[in-house]
Amino acid sequence: MPPRGEFSVSVTKDYLVFASAHFITFAGHRCEGLHGHNYRARVTIDGPLDPESWFVFDFVVLKKIMRRLCDEIDHKVLLPLENPKIQIAQEGDSVKVAYEGKPRYVFPAKDCALLPVPNTTVEMLAELLVKRLRAELETLGARQMVAIEMEVEENFGQSAVYRERLQ
Ligand SMILES: [Zn+2]
Numbered sequence: 001m002p003p004r005g006e007f008s009v010s011v012t013k014d015y016l017v018f019a020s021a022h023f024i025t026f027a028g029h030r031c032e033g034l035h036g037h038n039y040r041a042r043v044t045i046d047g048p049l050d051p052e053s054w055f056v057f058d059f060v061v062l063k064k065i066m067r068r069l070c071d072e073i074d075h076k077v078l079l080p081l082e083n084p085k086i087q088i089a090q091e092g093d094s095v096k097v098a099y100e101g102k103p104r105y106v107f108p109a110k111d112c113a114l115l116p117v118p119n120t121t122v123e124m125l126a127e128l129l130v131k132r133l134r135a136e137l138e139t140l141g142a143r144q145m146v147a148i149e150m151e152v153e154e155n156f157g158q159s160a161v162y163r164e165r166l167q
Contacts, residue, residue: 013042130148
């Protein structure tokens with residue numbers, strides 16, 4: 001008989017830090033100035049026990065994947081590609097950013113992470129990290145997982161959680 005309870009594994013925030021710059025837009029015509037956060041992520045995967053190893057997922061592998069996903073956006077300016085108020089144009093080695101048609105910033109392209117999100121809120125970063133982790137798990141053939149939950153914190157005590165059921 002299979003166990004009746006449910007298992008999950010977590011990798012938590014002290015290990016998954018990324019220090020990045022961003023700004024978000026608000027309703028109407030408000031837009032933040034550029035600033036940075038020491039973001040911290042926590043991931044939890046729900047799933048059945050692997051029948052041979054008696055774990056949900058290998059911590060070493062999960063940490064390695066999450067570390068890589070965080071490193072991709074660490075020490076970058078996070079820019080949203082799907083925000084109708086923000087225009088982003090890559091020209092050579094530069095990324096030009098305009099807000100409502102007015103030029104605002106020019107960054108070296110190597111320092112930017114252009115993200116497929118409408119705003120770089122912690123909610124959207126959490127959802128993006130789940131999407132990217134899900135793709136990695138599928139590549140590894142880990143299809144039996146039940147859910148992924150991602151928390152992204154931008155300040156101590158201030159975080160968003162995105163939870164996606166996989167089946
Ligand atoms: Zn911020």
